[in-house]
Amino acid sequence: MSAPPRSHGTEALSVWVGGERGKRGGWPRRVRRDSTHDVASASGIVYASFDRFPAPKGAAVHIRAFVEALGAAFGGVDLLALRDGPTASAEPRPLVEGVTYHPLEARGRDLVAQALSFRTHLAAWWRNRPRARVVHVRSIFEGYPVATRKAALTDALVFEVNGLPSIELKYHHPDVADDAELMLKLVAQEDACIASADLLVTPSEVTAEYLVKRGAQASKVRVIPNGVELEVFRHAPPRIRAPGQPVRLLYSGTMTSWQGVHHAIEALRLLREQMPAVLTLVGPLRKHQRKVMLDRCGDLLLEGAVELREPLPQAELAALHHACDAVLVPLPVNDRNCVQGCCPLKLLEAMASGTPVIASNLPVVRTLAGPDEVLLVRPGSPKAIMEAVKDLCANAELGPSLSHRARARVERDFSWERAREALVSAYETELGMTRRDTGVIPREERRA
Known part of the structure; x- marks a missing residue:
């Protein structure tokens, strides 16, 4: 992120997190649904993330692992994330079986403009679409508008907490550390997402403890550590350093x-x-x-x-x-x-x-x-x-x-295979989702 000038950066951010100036920001008041309002009337999983994808970063690796698991297990997954650069295609395309990737824009020279742009494009994508069975978000940047309109948009909200801006933002934008009003507003948006979530997913035991201290119900929190693609990061013994080599x-x-x-x-x-x-x-x-x-x-x-x-x-x-x-x-x-x-x-x-x-x-x-x-x-x-x-x-x-x-x-303990299975299991037990016949098969069954 590029740090915005003090004259408009933290002030604009403070206005933005205060409620988007009281406007709905283009988000639908209601979504298209069938005549009966029940689980069967909802359609698919929306996985939204204010992260670039695909990209050679840990966040993108994590996103791919999770959406692939959800697509294989349940199908009907729409991934909405930032396209990786202005020359990357903006057209929707299949990512893997069961997953469609919709690259979105986030234009602007600072975090405020980029976040507002992303929310606008996310809202535009959502219009005239059926109600989602599950919405899975990774931050307040896409999560807060969903949390405040949850009843209209989805049956269940999953809040994946890898980091929280009330803690991390000051490391990217040092000026915000002195803005007490802004910090209160950031915490309020985080609390709204925590309170609205039917399932909270985090990769760290330490983060799980912090979420409970912030008011999350411990029964709703699942710790799913990050994983490694073992076929990519193959093991090799430490190299033997020749005498004199650095x-x-x-x-x-x-x-x-x-x-x-x-x-x-x-x-x-x-x-x-x-x-x-x-x-x-x-x-x-x-x-x-x-x-x-x-x-x-x-x-x-x-x-x-x-x-x-x-x-x-x-x-x-x-x-x-x-x-x-x-x-x-x-x-x-x-x-x-x-x-x-x-x-x-x-x-x-x-x-x-x-x-x-x-x-x-x-x-x-x-x-x-x-x-x-x-x-x-x-x-x-x-x-x-x-x-x-x-x-x-x-x-x-x-x-x-x-x-x-x-x-x-x-x-x-830390293969992506294990993490994928843990995520699918959480969707089943906490959200009542049912695997497709061609979905993810537990490792125990594969080995039987």
Whole structure:
């Protein structure tokens, strides 16, 4: 997201979240339905997300896994998400069997304009369509209009909580942290979505606890961790580094302080005082972010010790894992990681690949990996990261042991197959949905 100027950015956002200036924003007052108002009169599943799709990001990977599962199990899924760039096709098209993808627009130079644009296009798509059996949303940006019109639009609302703007927005737009009125309005929209949801899905135990503290009924919350495509992130034992070769470190994902990328860079500085080392940073960088990153890396770039790369397709990212000696997941202590919670996909993908992982010792990490599967280090400490890298280099048995155990943990608990089945099961038990005869078959039945 590009940070809007203070003169109109947070002020416009405050007006927007206050109720869209009292207007209905083009949303239908009622939708077309059959003569009887019951479950049978509703049609299909609408999965809406204010995220770009397809894209080489964790959100897009997550969306594809979930809509494919719902399409296979129930059919009739309409996926509405941002098209990936202005040159991408805007025409509806089949994604997989049972799923139709409808790329939508979100034009504007800042978050406010983009969110309003997306809501307008979403409302236009909805007009003259039958009532949905289920609407599945991933944020308040598409979820709040649905929550406030739930009776007209759908029989059931699923709110998938990966992150909440009342916590995360200030990391992208620092000015909003001082806008108490705006924060209250963001929380109010989040609370409306939480209260209206018939099912709340989250990938993190920490997030589930936070949602209950925010008023969610615990019985409505399902924790479904992120998964890994095991055939893409194939396992390989840690590479054997030749004498004199630099240690190769990898950080992938969002390049912001709330993800700890600055700790990875500082750890590299410390490590290079004792041995040759190179850090590859893979992730999206907007123009102003790139400048900040270049300034932070400084002399490391001139020395060839840091490599900046754009987001990669999953197969290329998996290959890059195997070319590195360790993957860094240096999450710091902040409200995003410790209060709201998260389920870092980069951690699971690194564990699946077999490359040893060095990660912050936080609850969101410990729910996914134990100390015999990844090296847990003190959060916020570049020195602790450096010492962990040195331990890997000094102990020839440590890396292979971590690699084997981490892969086994992912295979057991964190495949996308398992996540898909958990989602379909939640739709069945909580929403009364029935699988098609050709739908998803539980793994137990496949193995019987």
